[in-house]
Amino acid sequence: MAPLPLLALRATPSLPVRQAAGGVAIVLVLLAWYLLTSGATPEARAISPSVFPSPGEVIKGFPSLVTERNLVGGIAASLNRVFLGFGLALLVAIPLGIVAGSFRLFGAAAQPISLFGRTIPVAALLPLSLQMFGIGELQKVMFIFLATAPFIFHDTARAIVGVEDRYVDTARTLGASSSHVMAKVLIPLALPDIYAMIRAMFGIAFGYIMLAEVVDAGAGLGYILLQSQRRGMPEHLVGTLFVISALAYGIDALFRFFERGFFPYRRSHE
Amino acid sequence: MSDAASPDITPAAAGAPATATAGGATQETTTVVEFTQVGKTYDTGYTAIKDVTFRVDDVPGHMEIVGILGPSGCGKSTVLRLIAGLTPQHPATTGIVKVMGKPVEAPGADRGFVFQDYTSFDHRTVEQNIAFGLECRGTPANERLELARDWIQKVGLDVKRDADKYPHELSGGMRQRVALARTLVLKPRVILMDEPFGALDPKTRYAMQDQLVALSREVQATVFLVTHSIEEAVYVGDRLFVFSNAPGTILQEMSIPAPDRPARVMQREPDFLDIVFSVRDLVEGLEMYDRAGT
Ligand SMILES: Nc1ncnc2c1ncn2[C@@H]1O[C@H](COP(=O)(O)OP(=O)(O)OP(=O)(O)O)[C@@H](O)[C@H]1O
Ligand SMILES: [Mg+2]
Numbered sequence: 001m002a003p004l005p006l007l008a009l010r011a012t013p014s015l016p017v018r019q020a021a022g023g024v025a026i027v028l029v030l031l032a033w034y035l036l037t038s039g040a041t042p043e044a045r046a047i048s049p050s051v052f053p054s055p056g057e058v059i060k061g062f063p064s065l066v067t068e069r070n071l072v073g074g075i076a077a078s079l080n081r082v083f084l085g086f087g088l089a090l091l092v093a094i095p096l097g098i099v100a101g102s103f104r105l106f107g108a109a110a111q112p113i114s115l116f117g118r119t120i121p122v123a124a125l126l127p128l129s130l131q132m133f134g135i136g137e138l139q140k141v142m143f144i145f146l147a148t149a150p151f152i153f154h155d156t157a158r159a160i161v162g163v164e165d166r167y168v169d170t171a172r173t174l175g176a177s178s179s180h181v182m183a184k185v186l187i188p189l190a191l192p193d194i195y196a197m198i199r200a201m202f203g204i205a206f207g208y209i210m211l212a213e214v215v216d217a218g219a220g221l222g223y224i225l226l227q228s229q230r231r232g233m234p235e236h237l238v239g240t241l242f243v244i245s246a247l248a249y250g251i252d253a254l255f256r257f258f259e260r261g262f263f264p265y266r267r268s269h270e
Numbered sequence: 271m272s273d274a275a276s277p278d279i280t281p282a283a284a285g286a287p288a289t290a291t292a293g294g295a296t297q298e299t300t301t302v303v304e305f306t307q308v309g310k311t312y313d314t315g316y317t318a319i320k321d322v323t324f325r326v327d328d329v330p331g332h333m334e335i336v337g338i339l340g341p342s343g344c345g346k347s348t349v350l351r352l353i354a355g356l357t358p359q360h361p362a363t364t365g366i367v368k369v370m371g372k373p374v375e376a377p378g379a380d381r382g383f384v385f386q387d388y389t390s391f392d393h394r395t396v397e398q399n400i401a402f403g404l405e406c407r408g409t410p411a412n413e414r415l416e417l418a419r420d421w422i423q424k425v426g427l428d429v430k431r432d433a434d435k436y437p438h439e440l441s442g443g444m445r446q447r448v449a450l451a452r453t454l455v456l457k458p459r460v461i462l463m464d465e466p467f468g469a470l471d472p473k474t475r476y477a478m479q480d481q482l483v484a485l486s487r488e489v490q491a492t493v494f495l496v497t498h499s500i501e502e503a504v505y506v507g508d509r510l511f512v513f514s515n516a517p518g519t520i521l522q523e524m525s526i527p528a529p530d531r532p533a534r535v536m537q538r539e540p541d542f543l544d545i546v547f548s549v550r551d552l553v554e555g556l557e558m559y560d561r562a563g564t
Contacts, residue, residue, distance in 0.1 A: 166385055166387050166389050167389055167391065169354075169356050169377075169383070169385070169389075170383065170385065170389040170391075171402070171406075172354075172356065172376075172377035173354055173356070173377050173378075173379070173381060173382060173383040173453075173462075174379055174382070174402055174403035174406060174452065174453070174456065175378060175379030175403050175406045175407055175456065176402075176403075176406045177406065180406045184391075184402070184405070184406070185391065188391070188393045189391070189392065189393065191393075263393075264436065265392050265393055265436035265437070265438060266392075266438075
C-alpha cells in the first residue's frame with residue numbers, strides 16, 4: 001500500500017493545507033478545553049472551575065480584566081520596562097560585539113566573561129538583581145539588561161566574525177582601509193543577522209519581564225498574572241495569557257515588517 | 271611579437287627576463303611584477319610554492335596578459351594572493367615579491383583582484399558596488415556615479431536596466447562583469463584574476479574574454495589570469511606560466527601570439543588549435559614528469 005503523500009517523511013504540504021492543519025489543531029484544543037470545563041454545576045465539570053476556567057468564563061471576565069485590573073496600564077508598564085532594559089542592552093552590547101568581532105584580540109579577551117554572563121540562570125539573576133538594585137523600577141530594567149546583554153554581545157560578535165573573508169579581501173584590493181572595511185563591509189553585511197538576533201532576543205526579553213514583575217511590581221502583566229492567581233480569579237489569569245501571546249505575535253510581526261524594508265537585498269524573509 | 275601563421279611557442283627558461291635583454295641592461299627597465307626565489311610555507315607546515323622566480327617588465331604600450339596554468343593545488347592562487355598582499359599567503363616565507371620595483375607590503379587598489387567566488391557586496395546595488403573603491407578613495411559622489419555608470423556600460427551591462435539591481439538579482443556572468451568593472455574603474459596597474467570565468471557558460475565566457483582583453487588594454491593594466499582552460503590561457507595570454515606541483519614552481523614559461531580576433535572566431539582556427547595542442551602536450555608532459563619525480 002502506498003503511503004499517503006501528505007504523510008510521507010519530510011513532505012511539505014501546500015500553504016493552505018498547512019494553515020488548515022494549524023486551524024484544525026486549534027479547534028481540537030478549544031473543543032477539548034470546552035468539554036473538560038463544561039457542566040451545569042462546578043461538581044459536574046471534569047476540571048473544577050477553581051483549577052481552570054471555561055472558555056466562556058474567560059470571555060466574560062475580559063471586561064473586568066480591562067477595567068478593574070487595568071490591563072492597558074499593565075501592558076504599558078511591562079513594555080516600558082522591556083524597552084528600557086533591552087534598549088540599554090542593545091546600546092551597550094552591540095558596539096562592544098562589533099569591536100569584539102572585528103578585533104579578535106578583544107574578542108578573545110571578552111570570551112570568558114561573555115560565557116559567564118550567558119550561563120547565569122535567569123532564576124539566579126532575579127535575586128541578584130534584587131540584591132543589587134532593590135525592588136523598584138531600576139531592578140526590573142536592570143534585570144532585563146543583565147539577562148539579555150551577554151547574548152546580544154555574543155551574537156553580534158558572531159555575526160561580524162561570520163562575514164566571509166573574501167568580502168574583506170575584495171574590499172582591501174579595492175583600496176579600503178580598516179575603518180572602511182568595518183563601516184562599509186563588516187557591519188552592513190552582518191546587519192541582517194544582527195537584526196534577526198534582536199528580533200529573537202526581544203521576544204525572550206518580553207517573556208522575562210513577567211518574571212521580574214512577580215516581585216513587588218505594582219503594575220505590569222506579570223503583576224496582573226500573580227494577583228489573579230492570589231485572588232482566585234483564574235479567568236483573568238488565562239485571559240492575560242492570551243493577551244501576552246497576541247502581543248508577542250504582534251511585536252514579532254512588526255519586526256518582520258520592518259525587516260523587509262531594511263534589507264531589500266535579502267531574498268528570503270522567512 | 272610573433273605571427274600567428276605558425277604555432278609559435280617560445281619556451282624560455284623559468285626566471286629569464288621576458289624580453290631578451292642583451293647583457294646587463296636591466297637597470298633601466300622597471301618591472302611590473304618580480305618574484306625572486308619566492309617560497310611559501312603555510313602555518314600547517316605545508317610548502318605550497320618554492321623557488322618561484324619570474325619578472326614581467328614594464329614596457330610602455332605593451333601591456334601583457336599572463337596566463338597561469340597548472341594542476342590543482344600547485345600554488346596558483348598562492349602566487350596571485352602574494353602579489354595582492356593578501357593574508358595568510360602574504361608575507362612570503364622566503365624570497366622577495368616586488369610590484370613596480372617595491373616590495374609588496376599590503377593590499378592596495380593598484381592591484382585589482384577578481385575572484386572566482388562571487389564577491390559582490392549584497393547590500394549595494396550594481397552602481398554602488400562599482401563605486402565602492404572610488405568611495406574609499408574619496409571621489410566626490412557625482413563623479414563617482416558618472417564613472418560607475420560609464421563602466422557599467424563598458425563591461426556590457428545596461429545602465430537603465432541594471433544600475434539599481436542588487437547582486438541577488440544578477441546572473442553569474444553579470445556578477446563577474448560587476449566585479450570586473452569594480453576593479454577596472456580604479457585603473458589598477460595590475461589585475462589579478464583567479465579563475466574568474468570558471469563558472470560561466472561557454473558563450474558568456476567568450477564574451478568576457480574579449481571584454482577582458484579590450485578593457486585591460488584600455489586601462490593599461492598587466493593581467494595575471496589563472497585558469498584551468500588551456501584554450502582560455504592561450505587565447506587571452508601573451509605569455510604563459512606553466513606550474514608544476516608539490517611544491518609548486520614555474521616549470522615552463524612561454525610566449526604566444528596575442529589575441530587579435532574575437533574569441534569565438536579565433537578559438538576555432540586550426541592555427542590556434544595547433545598552439546593549444548602543443549601546450550596541452552607540454553602540460554601533460556610536465557604532469558607525467560611530475561609524477562615520475564615524486
Ligand atoms: N591558508 C592555507 N593554509 C594551509 N595550506 C594552504 C592554504 N592555502 C592553500 N594551501 C595549500 O597550498 C597549496 C596550494 O594552494 P593554492 O590555493 O595556491 O593552489 P591552486 O593552484 O590555486 O589550486 P586550485 O587550482 O585548486 O585553485 C594547496 O595544497 C593548498 O592545500
Ligand atoms: Mg586556486
